[in-house]
Amino acid sequence: MSTVIKDKEPIKSSHVEKCEKCNYTCNAKHFQQNFENWTSGNNDINEFIQHTQLMAHKDNEISNALEWIPYNRLDDITKNKLGKVYKANWIDGKISCWDDKNQNWTREGHNMLIYLKNLNNLKNITIELTNEINKPNGITRDSETKHYMMVLDSNKCEKCNCACYAIHFQQNFENWTSGNDDIDKFIQDTQLFSAKDVNEVLEWIPYDRLHITKDRVNWIDGNISYWDDKNQCWKREGCNMLVYLKNLNDPKNITEFNDEIRKPYGITQDPETKHYMMVLDSNKCKKCNYACYAIHFQQNFKNWTSGDDDSDKFIQDAQLFSANDVNKALEWIPYDRLHITKDEFGKVHKVNWIDGNISYWDDKNQNWKREGHNRLVNLKRVNDLKNIAEEFENEINQPYGITRDPETKHYMMVLDSNKCKKCNCACYAIHFQQNFKNWTSGNDDIDKFIQDAQLLSVRDVNEALEWIPYERLHITKDEFGKAYRVIWIDGNINNWDDKNQNWERKGHNMFVNLKSLNNSGNLTLEFTNKIKMEYRIYGITRDPETTSYMMVLNNICEKCNDICNTIHFQQKFLDWTSGNNNVDKFIQDTQLLAHDDDDIKNVLEWIPYDRFYNIEYIAKGGFGKIYKANWIDGYMSNWNIKDQNWKRYNQNMIIALKSLDNSKNVTLEFMNEIASHNKGGINTNYIAEFYGVTQDPETKNYMMVLNYAENGSLRNYLDKEYSKLNWSKKIDYLRDIILGLKCIHEKELIHRDLHIGNILKFKYKTAIADMGLCKPANYNELENAKNNIYGVLPYIAPEVLRGQNYTKASDIYSFGIIIYEVISGLPPYHNLEHDNNLALKICQGLRPWFNIKVPQLIVSLIKECLDAVPSNRPKAEKINDILYIWQYEPNKEQTVKLRAQIKETDEKNNNSSNSSIISTNSGISYNTHSEAIYTSRLLNFNNLSEPKNSDDYYEQNDNIISKEFSGII
Secondary structure, eight states: OOOESSOOOOOOOGGGGOOOTTTOOOOHHHHHGGGGGOOOOOOHHHHHHHHHHOOOOSSSGGGOEEEOGGGGGGEEEEETTTTSSSSEEESEEEEEEEEETTTTEEEEETTEEEEEOOOOGGHHHHHHHHOSOOOEEEEEEEETOOOOOEEESSOOOTTSSSOOOHHHHHTTTTGOOOOOHHHHHHHHHHHTSSSSSGGGGOEEEOOGGGGEEESSSESSSSSSEEEETTTTTEEEEEEEEEEEEEESSSSTTOGGGGGGGOEEEEEETTTTHHHHHHHHEEETTTTTOOOOOOHHHHTTTOOOOOOOOHHHHHHHHHHHHHHGGGGGEEEEEEEHHHHHHHHOOOEEEEEEEEOOEEEETTTTTTTTEEETTEEEEEEEEEEEEEEEEEETTTOOOOOOEEETTTTOOEEEEEEETTTTTTTTOHHHHHHHHHGEEEEOSSHHHHHHHHHHHHHOHHHHHHHHOOOOOOOOGEEEEEETTTTEEEEEESSSEEEOOOOOOTEEOTTTTTTEEEEEEEEEEOOOOHHHHHHHTTEEEEEEEOTTTTOOEEEEEEEOOOOOOOOOOOHHHHHOOOOOOSSSSHHHHHHHHHHOOOOSSSGGGGGGGGGGGGGGEEEEEEEOSSSSSEEEEESSSSSEEEETTTTTEEEEEEETTTEEEEEEEEEEEEOOOHHHHHHHTTTOOOOOOBBBBBEEEEETTTTEEEEEEEETTTOHHHHHHHHGGGGGGHHHHHHHHHHHHHHHHHHHTTTTOOOSSSOOOEEEEEEEEEEEOOOOOSOOOOOOOOGGTTEEEEEEEGOOOOOHHTOOOOOHHHHHHHHHHHHHHHHOSOTTTTSSSOOOHHHHHHHTTOOOOOOSSSOHHHHHHHHHOSSSSGGGGHHHHHHOOOOOOOOHHSSSSSHHHHHHHHHHHHHHHHHHHHHOOOEEETEEOOOOOTTTSSEEOOOEOSSOOOOOOTTTTTTSSSSOHHHHHHHHO
């Protein structure tokens, strides 16, 4: 583990100056701030070390830095035979990197082995270090001799010039001996040739590291696997592994290893006989030349017996033939490892094998890995021990082994009980069948009916029925004693769990229905098939009070023929109410359309007001106040089968609450209006998310729960950020809006109140909001005159002003006004009173006027959208195609033309002093007429003329309308 070694309290990096070379606090500066905390006692050495440290700016240069290493940080210092070079352990280890958190150096290789070598010439330290093959880490001084010494890395091999396996073995040569020079040299030679491959290495294995019994030898430590740099030692594997000992006949001529088929690990010596012995891998099979299953079985032959030689041989032969397939092996199974249940007559009816069958060999634990603990098995008597093989061959069920009843002394085959005679495998039917004795309905006809269904569920567990005890149902009854809600505690069977030998279930505490069985004797397949057309049947239960049998079932969606999301929503209708039947129906209708998970995005829900916090007023909208708040639960994502509830996303998210004034007694017409614009299933990034409905407990007004736009409306955003927007961003915002409108129109819907206040600017997108909200909540069509309309005057198409119905073309007119607003930065007709006179002029051909130069292609698109004749206006799809080309196809002719026009108009605008647009930092400033109203309101116009374009509408392209026509302003 890397750690931090502290000698003195370091100076905090916040007080360290920046490096002149790097222009930040680099490693060199961290070294420099510590210069005062150490000295070698020699100025030349101090300067030399400091120079190497001041060159280490980057992390990959730290290894080139030297350090002063106090002599007391070295341990186990020894001399070699010549008395010149020392060997030692460096307690702290070398510097790795700077730790900002602890404000000190992180180190690695604690207690690492290093070499110490005297410095002969302190004036020429560089030359001595350059001539060293081993990497220098620093300098120290012998406290007794006062000699300065280089601290060198001991891990560099002269042959491969790196820290290989051979060097780690070499450093340990002095720590062991076999007592025989020839054997020592033989082992050391194998180790020195092991630069990269430790598998070819031999080692001296002390005899006391072997656990020897009469018939087996276990090597306590196990063989070397690799070098562990962190702990500076060898990592081993196969602890307590079985090994084989074989005498070495001639220690002076060790060639016997070459003739060994088994893998050699090393050499040991018996302290009593003084014989040297090879330590060999006991797991190498002579037949397949590696550690196969057969060898593991063979090593265990002496640890068991059936008490019968024929049985032992039969089992052992099966094991020796299981080289690669353990399923072919048999085993001796002690009778006490079987849990046997007998009936009242003493007959065995259930046997569980406690351990379960062998799965594979676990090298780490040197034992067999098993599966299917407490699995059900069958016992079958072996009639003739001399012909066991023949009896096993005639068995259809998989055999696991042989056991013996200690009372009767009978030998018995232990067989897999899970093999179905019909499909010849462990199917669902067999698991059901094994459990028939553990339950009864108390009625033979019902028992048979359930069992027949289970026996037919070979591969499809959904086809099975089960007996469901009444106490496993949690039943809530109404005041008349009628069950109106039933929860099944356990949930339905999903799959067989081999590991736990039991059924795996899903849908704990799931909602179910109960349906009375009037005639239990009339249960037929045809009867259940008829019910299955409407319900999913889980099983049968019985009311202990009425003694009536009932089917436990669940509704099935007619469209999906399954228990889809709509069923889950429907089951929870009883859990909530808005207090208004119209609102309830509105929400429920959206939920009953959400069959798939993708449809959940279009679902609305009733959200209690106490699920919001940090409620803060933002602004006044057309039909009520707007707030922002945190929603504790977040929106629904998908149904969680395990928890039997909706999984939710983005808990504590910020949302917008849009209050609907006078909605306490909201009309059915109003709710249908919103519903018609939500039931179309619009699912797009460009329509603002509508999550549900809540109610203000004080005003009793209903509120829409919407996705919160951090930048507010697009109008708010333009006021603040217009000067920062380039042409690309403006086109990008317009394309988001037209994509949303295109999606609305493709669903054969109309927005009917499209204005820039209903366009929301999110962080990464622009989206349309307030679908269908073009009238107040208490609006009554019968009480209002025909010509009454609601909306924002500048955005309403002239034909709608005259009382005609909203159309897709009228939405396109609104979008044309929005294009003008995004390009100019100004609200339409901001300097005019929004009254009957303005409505009249719009019908006569008045359109907004640009006070800046605008590319002709953009002007042309706006003119098409604002054409007085609805049929002349382009479709949303066409506008989207145009904007897409402008934004993403730079080589297209019209894009090239647009860019040239943009360059030309920008130059003119920059050189012009006529623009009325005043920028304020990043926003825009303009004067708004006191009667210019940009929120939706009641409008009632009379005597408006037939809509027309200005006389020269398509004759000039510099602006939307000519100066002459704009003179009516």
